[in-house]
Amino acid sequence: MPTQVYNELLRVYSHQGWWPINNEYKKRSTLSDTEKFEIIVGALLTQNTSWIQVEKALNELRKNNCLSVQGIIETKQETLGQYIKPAGYFNQKSERLKIIAQFLLQHPLAELQQMETNRLxxxxxxxxxxxPETADSIILYAFSKPSFVIDTYTKRIMSRIGLCRKDVTYDELQELIVRNIPVDVEMYNEYHALLVEHAKQHCQTKPICADCPLSKDCKKLI
DNA sequence: CGCCAGGGCCTCA
DNA sequence: TGAGGCCATGGC
Known part of the structure; x- marks a missing residue:
């Protein structure tokens, strides 16, 4: 069932090309450290926040040379907070940027890259x-390792079509999906992106069920 | 104006 | 260990 859903979404929405840092990264097998770091920061900033707001925050960080471990370490947390304000929760997120920069000092990207997925x-x-979601996003999109990302969209879509209960836990839904699709980084990447696109176009909190590509399977459980 | 956005931590049973 | 409160800005 999860595979059929994937095929249908891919047919309708076609290839999404995440992570949307630039258009050429997916042609290379591995990312530069700069790109990996930007994805990590983006994954953190997008917590409960729309991506359009995150882009503004990322641009502001870039403009002020704060899109690097050193840049974040050398900048006061209050200043970081001003830069990322559009992404919301700026007090929490500026603290988290500091914490992650310190973490990456202890564990450089090269070390993380070679770790086994579960240990990472x-x-x-x-x-x-x-x-869990931020971790899986980082593992999948920065390190190109197979860790399926579950978010509110995933949960909403899968529960509405009757694949799981709506109060399913993160780990339960992840297991359910992973058990039923091949272990494939490209597919994990694409599937998550397609679910986000589908949630935006049709499966919003207030669903737009007309012309929904999943309507024939959907139990319309709200 | 109210709702919501690609969550996670803390608290308190 | 799990549900509920809290964090914050901007688009619609």
């Missing part, structure tokens, strides 16, 4: 400010 996930989850 556990390590990331030990960092204050990195929860």
């Amino acid at each position: 996930r556990a390590l990331l989850l030990s960092v204050k400010g990195i929860g």
Whole structure:
């Protein structure tokens, strides 16, 4: 079932090309440290925040040379907070930027890159400010390792089509999906992006069910 | 104007 | 260990 949903979404929305840092990264097998760092920062800033706001914050950080470990370490937390204000929760998120920069000083990207996926996930989850979704986003989109990302959109879509209960936990839904699709970084990447697109176009909190590509399978459970 | 956005931490049973 | 409160800005 999760595979059929994926095929249908891909047919309708076509390739999404995440992570949307630039258009050429996906042609290379591995990312530069700068790109990985930007993805990590983006994953953190987008917590409960729309991506359009995150882009503004990222641009502001870039303009002020704060899109690097050193840049963040050398900048006062209050100043970082001003830069990222459009992304909301600026007090929390500026603290988390500081914490992650310190973490990356202890564990350079090259070290993280070569870790086994589950060990990397556990390590990331030990960092204050990195929860399951942020960890999986970082693992998948920065390090190109297979860790399926669950978010509110995933939960909403999957529960509405009757694939899980709406109060399903993160780990339960992740297991359910992963068990039913191949272990494939490209597919994990694309699937998550397609779910986000579908949620934006049709499966909003107030659903737009007309012309929904999943309507024939959907139980319309709100 | 009210709702919501690609969550996570803390608290308190 | 799990539900509820809190964090904050901007688009619609």
